[in-house]
Amino acid sequence: MRLEQATYNVIEIAKEAGAFIREQRKTFTADKVEIKGLNDLVSYVDRTVEQKIVAALKNIVPGAGFITEEKTIKKTGERYNWIIDPLDGTTNFIHGLPVYSVSIALQEFDVLISGVVYEINQDECFYAWKDAPAYLNGHEIKVSGTPTIDKSLLATGFPYYDFKKQPAYIELFTELMRNCHGLRRLGSAAVDLAYTACGRFDGYYEYNLNSWDVAAGIVIIRQAGGEAVNFKGGNECLNTRELIATNSRITKELLQTIQKYFKDDYTEFFE
Secondary structure, eight states, rough: OOHHHHHHHHHHHHHHHHHHHHHHHHHHHGGEEEEETTTTEEEEEHHHHHHHHHHHHTSSSSTTTEEEESSSOOOOOEEEEEEEEEEEEEHHHTTOOOOEEEEEEEEEEEEEEEEEEETTTTTTEEEETTTSSSEEEEEEEEEOOSSSSGGGGEEEEEOSSSOOHHHHHHHHHHHHHHHSEEEEEOOOHHHHHHHHTSSSSSSEEEEEEHHHHHHHHHHHHHHOOOEETTTTTTTTOSSSSEEEOOOOOOOOOHHHHHHHTOOOOGGGGGO
């Protein structure tokens, strides 16, 4: 398999999915929303897009499995698995807030090797593959050179269920808010990671994440020269439900700040 060509094929699939989502938004109404769980929303758009993406990806890596948010397919591959969020930022989409994306990553055994994030409303496609640079619409991107948190613009997300750690999270938010240029909450983890990869944000952190939220973004930010770690500082962050992604220069400082509030016992909240 030629990884570069496979990634370009995924770009076309993500853009086609994005075009469908963009068209559906024109006539979308609230009565089409379904409730999966507390504050966990879905619609026919998510499911239809996922099915379209899966059908197209089957032709790129025959025999690959699929890890998908809407679980429209159940198949695990021995070597390759696609990790898909068909519409990251569903709540934004439902309310007409124009920040949502398509996120598709490819994993070989336990290594992420390709990632595509297509931000639909800005028509911006971020992508990268193993041992290559990261790109935005054909132009190479790199993380920022900001050296410290006090000069940084940070992004985060808020959990929409399982609020056990909410008090600590608010305390962390308050400290960072007082000591950086600003904190943003866009509502799409994939977009947060892509924006960190191209230097718009200097760092991003969040907990209660799923693999499909972050897989593609992790590839892109690492290939752009950044870092992605869990709240203990380890490189395994795809399935640990929490993530710190930075330009690599502020990783240590942000990690130390987060660990003041998320101590070693935090793992009990993600089981």
